[in-house]
Amino acid sequence: MPEEGETEIPVIDDEERLLRLGICKVRIPASIDNEKQRWASKLAFVSPVIMAAQGDNEYPFYRNIIEDPGLEFPIESVISPEIEGNFAKYFGVGKRDVRLDDAFCVHYNMEQGVTSGAKHMDPSDITINLCLEKTNDVEGSHVLFYGSKPLQNVAEYEEKAAEFRFLVPQEKGFATIHFGDHPHETTTLLNGGKRTNVILTYCYVDKSKSDVDKRSCYFD
Secondary structure, X not given: OOOOOOOOOOEOOOHHHHHHHOOEEEEOOHHHHOOHHHHHHHHOOOOHHHHHHHOOOOOOEEEEOOOOOOOOXXXXXXXXXXXXXXXXXXXXXXXXXXXXXXXXXXXXXXXXXXXXXXXXXXXXXXXXXXXXXXOOOOEEOOEEEEOOOOOOOOOOOOOOOOOOEEEEOOXXXXXXXXXXXXXXXXXXXXXXXXXXXXXEEEEEOOHHHOOHHHOOOEOO
């Protein structure tokens, strides 16, 4: 369900249409999918120590996976053969062509004062966004993309102006892969429910192919 005032923005979850707009949607690796609820609970657990670092719960809960060795989230298994195949087919890179730059969990629930994320580009060349948890009562909390980005081997690319916007629903057990410089934001969580995602950002090993270091990620 779009936010109020955004009823004209299309919600797109068809995998073929998403590819034409620059978004690759795939199932998360089985090793994580089989444990997704356990991981969602562990990643979103708020201990007193974490709460002290997090603050007053005004904003969505964020947890850096790389900096928290106690989590032991299986990052290396995320680029499964299927996802690596999509890297090669649609983004033109293999597992050895990219390096993991960051990995973090974002959790949204109605106790937070703010459940949205401002329009931005990621500090990455390629981003993988895995949805581990989304309760049935969630409304809103989509990822809103601006314009489109051409992928390789997609014959019917939809060239859309930057003003064109579309909503991608977050579906439990699925991941979306997109270029880091594809502008997007997170829409507000409405009425109830909770959602937990793990986001992995990758940069090209060959820095000559990347503009990440020069990129301004947030929009005025």
